[in-house]
Amino acid sequence: xxxxxxxxxxxxxxxxxxxxxxxxxxxxxxxxxxxxxxxxxxxxxxxxxxxxxxxxxxxxxxxxxxxxxxxxxxxxxxxxxxxxxxxxxxxxxxxxxxxxxxxxxxxxxxxxxxxxxxxxxxxxxxxxxxxxxxxxxxxxxxxxxxxxxxxxxxxxxxxxxxxxxxxxxxxxxxxxxxxxxxxxxxxxxxxxxxxxxxxxxxxxxxxxxxxxxxxxxxxxxxxxxxxxxxxxxxxxxxxxxxxxxxxxxxxxxxxxxxxxxxxxxxxxxxxxxxxxxxxxxxxxxxxxxxxxxxxxxxxxxxxxxxxxxxxxxxxxxxxxxxxxxxxxxxxxxxxxxxxxxxxxxxxxxxxxxxxxxxxxxxxxxxxxxxxxxxxxxxxxxxxxxxxxxxxxxxxxxxxxxxxxxxxxxxxxxxxxxxxxxxxxxxxxxxxxxxxxxxxxxxxxxxxxxxxxxxxxxxxxxxxxxxxxxxxxxxxxxxxxxxxxxxxxxxxxxxxxxxxxxxxxxxxxxxxxxxxxxxxxxxxxxxxxxxxxxxxxxxxxxxxxxxxxxxxxxxxxxxxxxxxxxxxxxxxxxxxxxxxxxxxxxxxxxxxxxxxxxxxxxxxxxxxxxxxxxxxxxxxxxxxxxxxxxxxxxxxxxxxxxxxxxxxxxxxxxxxxxxxxxxxxxxxxxxxxx
Numbered sequence: 252x253x254x255x256x257x258x259x260x261x262x263x264x265x266x267x268x269x270x271x272x273x274x275x276x277x278x279x280x281x282x283x284x285x286x287x288x289x290x291x292x293x294x295x296x297x298x299x300x301x302x303x304x305x306x307x308x309x310x311x312x313x314x315x316x317x318x319x320x321x322x323x324x325x326x327x328x329x330x331x332x333x334x335x336x337x338x339x340x341x342x343x344x345x346x347x348x349x350x351x352x353x354x355x356x357x358x359x360x361x362x363x364x365x366x367x368x369x370x371x372x373x374x375x376x377x378x379x380x381x382x383x384x385x386x387x388x389x390x391x392x393x394x395x396x397x398x399x400x401x402x403x404x405x406x407x408x409x410x411x412x413x414x415x416x417x418x419x420x421x422x423x424x425x426x427x428x429x430x431x432x433x434x435x436x437x438x439x440x441x442x443x444x445x446x447x448x449x450x451x452x453x454x455x456x457x458x459x460x461x462x463x464x465x466x467x468x469x470x471x472x473x474x475x476x477x478x479x480x481x482x483x484x485x486x487x488x489x490x491x492x493x494x495x496x497x498x499x500x501x502x503x504x505x506x507x508x509x510x511x512x513x514x515x516x517x518x519x520x521x522x523x524x525x526x527x528x529x530x531x532x533x534x535x536x537x538x539x540x541x542x543x544x545x546x547x548x549x550x551x552x553x554x555x556x557x558x559x560x561x562x563x564x565x566x567x568x569x570x571x572x573x574x575x576x577x578x579x580x581x582x583x584x585x586x587x588x589x590x591x592x593x594x595x596x597x598x599x600x601x602x603x604x605x606x607x608x609x610x611x612x613x614x615x616x617x618x619x620x621x622x623x624x625x626x627x628x629x630x631x632x633x634x635x636x637x638x639x640x641x642x643x644x645x646x647x648x649x650x651x652x653x654x655x656x657x658x659x660x661x662x663x664x665x666x667x668x669x670x671x672x673x674x675x676x677x678x679x680x681x682x683x684x685x686x687x688x689x690x691x692x693x694x695x696x697x698x699x700x701x702x703x704x705x706x707x708x709x710x711x712x713x714x715x716x717x718x719x720x721x722x723x724x725x726x727x728x729x730x731x732x733x734x735x736x737x738x739x740x741x742x743x744x745x746x747x748x749x750x751x752x753x754x755x756x757x758x759x760x761x762x763x764x765x766x767x768x769x770x771x772x773x774x775x776x777x778x779x780x781x782x783x784x785x786x787x788x789x790x791x792x793x794x795x796x797x798x799x800x801x802x803x804x805x806x807x808x809x810x811x812x813x814x815x816x817x818x819x820x821x822x823x824x825x826x827x828x829x830x831x832x833x834x835x836x837x838x839x840x841x842x843x844x845x846x847x848x849x850x851x852x853x854x855x856x857x858x859x860x861x862x863x864x865x866x867x868x869x870x871x872x873x874x875x876x877x878x879x880x881x882x883x884x885x886x887x888x889x890x891x892x893x894x895x896x897x898x899x900x901x902x903x904x905x906x907x908x909x910x911x912x913x914x915x916x917x918x919x920x921x922x923x924x
Contacts, residue, residue, distance in 0.1 A: 303863035304819040306763065306771040317726035317758065320779030324789075325808060327781070333774035333820065334761070334801070337378045338812040343385040346370060350788065351804050353457075353738065355395040355402075356797045356837040360440055362402065363804055364393040368415070369404060370810075371440060377800045377812050384441050388415035390429060396460040396838040398470050401515055402435040402443060407454030407478050415445065424485045430454035432472060432508060434515055447516045449508050452489035452501035454478045459627045459636075459840035463652045468513070471652040473636075474506035475624040494525065503527045503622045507653055526638065526645065526657045530620025533642025534664035535561060539699050541730075555598065557605045566601075574604060620660075625686070626671040630678060632844040637672025637681050644669050644683040644707070646716055658714045665702040665721070671738055675748045676845050680767050681716065682708050682750070684736035691788065695734035695757050697727040704735040706752075708767045719767035724757045731780045731787070732756035738793035742801075742815070743832040743845040744825045745853060746860050746910055749773070751801055756780060756790030759803055759813075763820070773820035781807055797837050799830040822859045827852035849920040851883045857914035866907030871898060875914075882921070891922040 316330035325341070342351065345367060352364035359375040360383065368388040373381040390406035397403070410419035411429040420428045431451040436444040453476030461471040480491035480501045494500040504525045510518040538546065546563050550556055555566040566574075575589050578597045584590065621641035628637045629649060636655065638645035644666075646659040670686035687704035688694045694704040705723035709716040728734040732755070739752030739759075748765045758777030764770040781789035789807035796802075803811035817823040831848050847853050858879065862872045878894045881887070895918035902911040 301817050301819060301822055303822050303859045305863055305865075306769075306773075306820065309819045311772065315726045317728075317775065317777040319729075320777065322731070322780040322783035324781055327779035329776070329778050330758075331776045333816045333818045334776050334813045335816050336776060336811060336813055338380055339809065340372065340380050340382070341809040343370065343382060345387050346385060348807075350392070351792060351806050351809065352392045353394040353793050353839045354795055354802060354804050355397045355839065356795070356802075356834070357397040357437075358835070361797075361802055361810065362395045362397060363810060364395040364404070366391050366393055368393060369395060369402070369443075371443075372810060374800065374802070374812065377814075380810060380812065384443070386443055387417065388433070388445075389417055389419070390433075392456065394455075394457045394839070396458060396472075396841070397437070397836050398460050398462060398838075399512060400436055400438045401470075401510070401512075402437045403458060403460060403472060404433040404435070405455035405458050406430055406433060407456045407476060409478075413448060424482050426485070428481075428485065430476075430478065430481060430486075432458060432474060432518075434510070434518060436515070447518055449518050449520065450486050451476055451506050451520070452480050452486060453623065454481075457626050457840065459629050460838050461629045461631060461649065461652050461841070464631055466652070468511065470510045470512065472508040472510060472518075473627050473629070473655070474508060475627060476506070477623050477625065503619070505624060505627070505655075507655075509653070522653050524655055526624075526647065526655060527619075527621050527640065527643075528657075530643060530660055532618050532620060533662035533666075535642070535667065536664050536703060538562060539694075539696075539703065541696055541698050555601060557601060559605065571597075574601070625669065626840055628672040628674065628840050628842055630674050630842045630844070633674070633678040635674070635678060637674060637683065639669040639671045639683055641669060642666070644672065644681075644709075644716065646681070646711065646714065659716050661709065661716050661718070663707060663718070665700070665705075666707065667703065670736065671840075673739065673741060673750060674842055675764075676741060676743070678711070680708060680710050680719075680748065680764070682706050682722075682764065684738075684752075686737065687735050688733075690735060690737065690755060691733050691786075693728060693730050693732055693734055693786070695724055695726075695728040695732070695754065696730060699727075706736055706770075708764055708770065710767055720770060722762060722764065722770035724754045724760050725772060726757070726775075726777065728757050729780055731782060731785060733786065733788060733790060737791070738795075738839060740795040740837075740839075741842075741845070742796040743829045743847070744821065745828050745845075745847050745856055746913065747825070749821070751794050751796055753791035753794045753803070755792070755806070759791050759794045759801075761815070771820075773818070774815065776803075776811075776813065778808075793839060795837060795839070796829075798833055822856070824852055824855035824859050828856035849917060849924065851879060851921065854879055854914060854917045854921060857910055857917065861905075861907055861910055861914065864907050864910075866905045866910055867898065867901065871901065879918075888922045888924070891918045895919045895922070 321328040346365045349367045355362040361372040363370040369386045371383040373383050390411035391408035394405040406429045413429045432449045432455050434447040436446050455474045456477040457475045459473040481489050483489050489501050490497050490499045504523045506520050507522040509521040549565045555571050556563050557566050624638045624640040626639045634650040636647040636649045643660045643662050648656045666685040667687035670684045673682045701723045702721050705721045708719045734755050734757035737753040742749045749763050751761045761774035762770050762772045781787040792804045792806050794803040801813040815826050858875045861867045882891050895915040899915040902908045905911045
């Protein structure tokens with residue numbers, strides 16, 4: 252039986268009272284709005300709203316309803332707080348049971364990556380998304396981005412084909428293999444046209460599309476490839492050695508692709524910058540208590556354990572079977588059944604095999620810092636990028652798109668794998684995620700440290716990053732739920748840094764990190780595990796805000812769309828102000844600068860925030876609410892100028908000086924409209 256725990260909001264009773272109050276007020280002011288403005292009594296105009304409160308004054312639901320949810324693929328129990336789930340769509344047939352990956356947005360379309368290709372949804376009506384096209388073109392991991400009429404798709408796996416065929420590629424060297432960037436023309440979204448690909452030596456695990464504000468003729472794509480270097484016989488120029496030994500090495504670099512907008516078929520690599528030079532190996536932490544116990548148990552059971560990244564890991568059965576077949580062929584065993592001697596031979600050869608496949612076992616290599624990035628988040632309006640690069644978080648200068656330069660680098664022994672980055676809207680803070688365990692393991696168990704598999708928040712001062720705090724999903728998850736920090740984005744609430752983020756089978760979490768020293772969760776949604784008896788991949792791969800919607804790519808279950816619910820943490824005015832921001836497109840690794848149009852919602856959002864933060868006296872807040880409400884309903888804006896002058900005189904004595912000034916300017920702008 253499916254159980255849904257909805258809207259666990261301490262203000263539900265107050266909200267019902269406010270509905271009645273709102274009705275009465277609307278009856279009164281509905282009459283006055285059609286009459287002379289002189290009939291409006293400003294002192295009696297009170298706007299009904301959920302009263303904003305300081306973060307410390309609100310208590311989340313306890314016990315946390317996310318703990319112990321029942322399992323199921325499409326019938327798992329759910330817990331939701333301060334969000335509304337308004338739509339759920341299952342994957343189409345060819346994509347069901349295959350991993351859904353990242354998202355991109357253009358106009359009213361959502362492009363959902365999948366290891367089998369791309370699914371395109373029309374979300375003109377967010378409550379009823381419509382499938383536009385499911386384009387079958389297998390590759391891993393099919394991360395997607397858009398710009399104009401172009402769709403970019405990453406391909407890294409060895410089975411991806413140039414022709415999008417589903418039969419894969421078996422040969423070690425093949426001209427049919429696609430590892431790099433696919434480019435499609437989506438002028439007709441219903442019929443994407445495959446127009447080009449750019450092959451790279453390590454494929455494209457992810458990519459970042461950069462539109463230079465000073466260049467309207469090209470876009471640039473930064474490629475992050477994490478796979479082994481392909482043979483030079485397959486792609487000339489691919490060198491698998493240290494840069495000291497060969498300056499053309501495909502290691503320790505990223506690729507910059509230039510895409511001419513008038514002739515995207517001419518896209519090509521124009522630079523391979525080595526942004527990792529001179530970095531030493533980052534500090535690491537050991538295994539968590541539960542992982543140490545699991546490794547020991549696996550050893551005792553005869554499992555094959557390898558060293559990866561300096562830590563022991565159990566080799567999955569599918570890899571063991573592949574390697575065992577190779578050993579059996581070498582030993583002339585064609586019976587189909589491995590012997591004890593075959594197993595002993597595999598154990599002896601395994602360290603060298605792992606070193607060859609993953610580049611380990613070389614002291615010179617092991618003592619160096621990262622040789623690739625996972626994600627590079629580009630923020631062109633401020634000329635910066637955040638590189639999440641294995642053991643480091645990098646701050647990059649991208650003012651020259653072809654030649655990104657490293658400004659700063661930070662490492663942290665609590666971080667295992669720097670995965671992605673998000674800037675504050677003003678560019679003065681940056682948040683990095685740690686994908687400890689690679690996304691396929693349970694890293695939100697009750698015994699796991701809260702600093703591992705979390706977010707790290709930094710302030711940026713004179714080009715240097717200074718650590719402030721960690722944020723991790725506060726609800727422990729079961730051993731059958733892959734859970735760790737993953738992809739998300741800012742929600743454009745003016746004057747605040749609010750982010751929605753994926754945690755795989757930990758669900759999605761909305762949190763406020765305006766105060767970088769004290770991030771606070773303000774909303775969430777979670778489902779029970781896909782399977783109650785074993786680990787089965789599922790959960791939120793990525794979730795982003797786009798034009799009033801919160802859109803979630805669910806690995807196993809499809810597409811979800813949410814909307815924010817007002818609460819003492821975030822008022823309806825703040826939500827309304829956020830929803831005035833309209834984007835033409837959005838990519839996972841391209842951060843836009845939010846700008847808010849002049850609206851009454853913006854002014855009222857600032858008032859709510861000044862109320863929450865005690866930035867003005869109660870009398871001032873009441874006067875502002877009354878004056879703004881009257882002006883909005885009577886269309887008499889003359890009083891707004893007086894309000895602006897009055898509060899601006901109090902800005903210097905306020906604890907929120909800049910917010911008071913922003914409100915005063917908004918009131919003046921409203922008065923002039």
